[in-house]
Amino acid sequence: MIGCLLIHGFTGSPFEVEPLAEFLQDRTDWKIVVPTLPGHGETLELKGIKHIEWIEHAESELKALLNTCDEVYVIGFSMGGLIASYLSVKYDVDKLVLLSAAAYYINAKQLLKDIGNLIKEGIQGNILENELYKRYKFKVTQTPILSTYEFxxxxxxxxxxxxEVSIPTFIAQGKNDGIVPPKAAKYIYETISSKKKNLFYSPEAKHLICHSQDKHELFDKIYQFLQIE
Structure with missing residues (x-):
């Protein structure tokens, strides 16, 4: 049996990677696991939660898969991508997928562009319907400042x-990401020691790459990568 662990990002929830999890579930008989990191989820309760708790929770989910599966793949989004890469070095993981992995963070140029669009929509009276506005507002108001230090x-x-990452690795990044700059993916690609590694840039995606308009092209490439012997 093949096991696949998908790890969401900082202040996020399984929602961030669910489209990909469902895509893989529909096409395979793999054991798909999408945990919620401590303090995360639909309502954030991050106060007092330490970074080691996020890592250890993902680690325990990975150990469970390693104990029951012949092969294990780990997919990480944003902060989850960093946790995934960490786990791939510490454990016998077969393949790694990094989505908008936060090796660097805050793409100021794109973020300013996004904020400009928010202001424009606010003038037009549409800001309350804007998904980006809702997400940023929620994270800003619900995230304790000490939690950003833990991140x-x-x-x-x-x-x-x-x-030290040496296993086959697929790296994906949105060109319009306002949180993680595109240079993060290039840095990861050039830094890891893997002989088999792919780098894919989504021309449409912002930070939530699994929810982009061109997500199915990305999902197809990930699926092909994971299927290759």
Whole structure:
């Protein structure tokens, strides 16, 4: 049996990767696991939660798959991508997929463009219907400042280990990402030691790459990558 662990991002939930999880579930008989990291989910309760708790929770889910599956793939989105890369170095993972992995974060140029669009829509009276506005407002109002430091600790732990990633790796990044700049994907691609590695840029995607308009092209490429022997 093949097991596949999908890890969502900071302040996120399984919603961020569910379209990909469902795509894979529909086409395979794999054991698909999409955990919710401590303090995360539809309602955030991050106060007092430490970065090590996020890593350990993902680690425990991975161990369970390794104990029951012949092969295990790990897919990580944003902060989840860093956790996934960390786990791929520490455990016997077969393949790795990194989506908008936060090796760098905050693409100021795109973020300013997004904010400009929000202001424009606000003038037009459409801002309350804007998904980006809702998401940013929710995260800004619900995320304790100390939690952002915990996120940065994950980055500090995982980034130095990227050079030790040696398994087949698929890296994907949205060109319009306002949170993680496109250079993050290029940095990861050039840093990891994997001999088999793919780099894909989605021309349409913002940060939530699994919810982009061209997501099915991405999903097809990931599926093909995971199917290759």
């Amino acid at each position: 940065r600790k994950v980055v500090r732990i995982a980034r130095p280990l990227l050079r």
